[in-house]
Amino acid sequence: MVCVVCVLLLGVLRCVLGTYPIWWSLAVGPQFSSLASQPLLCSSIPGLVPKQLRFCRNYVEIMPSVAQGVKVGIQECQHQFRGRRWNCTTINHTLAIFGPVLDRATRESAFVHAIAAAGVAFAVTRACAEGSVAVCGCDSRRKGPPGDGWKWGGCSEDLDFGNMVSREFADARENRPDARSAMNRHNNEAGRIAIADHMFLKCKCHGLSGSCEVKTCWWSQPDFRTIGDYMKDKYDSASEMIVEKHRESRGWVETLRPKYAFFKPPSEADLVYYETSPNFCEPNGETGSFGTRERVCNVTSHGIDGCELLCCGRGHNTRAESRREKCHCVFHWCCYVSCQECTRTYDLHTCK
Structure with a gap:
């Protein structure tokens, strides 16, 4: 399409x-x-x-x-x-x-x-x-007087x-x-x-055993x-x-x-x-719209991603889709996780 x-x-x-x-x-x-x-x-x-x-x-x-x-x-x-x-x-x-x-x-x-x-x-x-x-x-x-309990660093x-x-x-x-x-x-x-x-102070603690005897901070995105x-x-x-x-x-x-x-x-x-x-x-082609046909929609949502609004009232199709996923995962001491692989079936909803 x-x-x-x-x-x-x-x-x-x-x-x-x-x-x-x-x-x-x-x-x-x-x-x-x-x-x-x-x-x-x-x-x-x-x-x-x-x-x-x-x-x-x-x-x-x-x-x-x-x-x-x-x-x-x-x-x-x-x-x-x-x-x-x-x-x-x-x-x-x-x-x-x-x-x-x-x-x-x-x-x-x-x-x-x-x-x-x-x-x-x-x-x-x-x-x-x-x-x-x-x-x-x-x-x-970003230097000069420190704040309350910290100093400029990083x-x-x-x-x-x-x-x-x-x-x-x-x-x-x-x-x-x-x-x-x-x-x-x-x-x-x-x-x-x-x-x-949205810039903010990002800080790091320094000291023995993770203590925060000294905290240095810097300005971060x-x-x-x-x-x-x-x-x-x-x-x-x-x-x-x-x-x-x-x-x-x-x-x-x-x-x-x-x-x-x-x-x-x-x-x-x-x-x-x-x-x-x-x-x-x-x-x-004039506006650049691709339309919404075949787009996946959320059948349970009443928002713009829901099948009613996203599909512009045209309705939607539903088909079963099988996916292989990890399942029955077990933690083994020490230290790894083993999983089986299962096939699960989901309903996939797409706009008409």
Whole structure:
């Protein structure tokens, strides 16, 4: 089914590539796997604007971490939307890895831009702290007076550097005076703010027999799943905007303002969008929808992952599926576990 839809999508991809951040394709397929094993030629990365190309040449050793960050962001997107009609599917063998879905200024576009920008900041910051990149390291400013019962130690992660890389690279193409660039810049920054808002003190005890005579702490990023969960909440509460045009010295400029004045205006940490999402029920080459036919649904759920909503009222099919699993596991002293292998039958529900 996906291959058939991919064929439908190919006809509109040329229109998409004009504004599409196709450097995201670094995160999937053979491009990603080759980054760590071959010298990187910046000019060979598709879709880089001049500012990104200059950044790549100046910080070439950071580029594998940039690609890793986009990959982490895509994987988190697919986890968060696994039970939704749009499940963050990527298309192989094309530069526009999400198809035309992100060509519209929808909630989905807002989330993907935010989680990708956050992923780049996260991966670069982590690589610096781990010593994988020579041009950066720990946050040297995290020194000074200790806290109550602890002192600064370890390697505080330098999120400012990671954010700088994300801002310089991910935002490089968002310099047009139009509404879409304004939306993308806002959502990219919201993704980076999400990490800053979840930084925490991570501590380690030192002393004999595990005592905590001395406790050293450092500033650490959270697990990226925490960021994904937070950004998914932001997706659900994203603010709808309207586009306004006004003339400045540089010409006509588009800006965004909240559509509903009686709602609280969005903060820098909120996601914004200004176009309505398709319902993603049926395949549509123009919108990039794959539809939900053959998707696995949860027959007991009344949420969006349930068979009624996910299948868009078309109903579902049920078939038995056998799986081989470990069973009758026994712990033996000392120290291993032995298990048998059993065949169990489950009901699998898929959308019609």
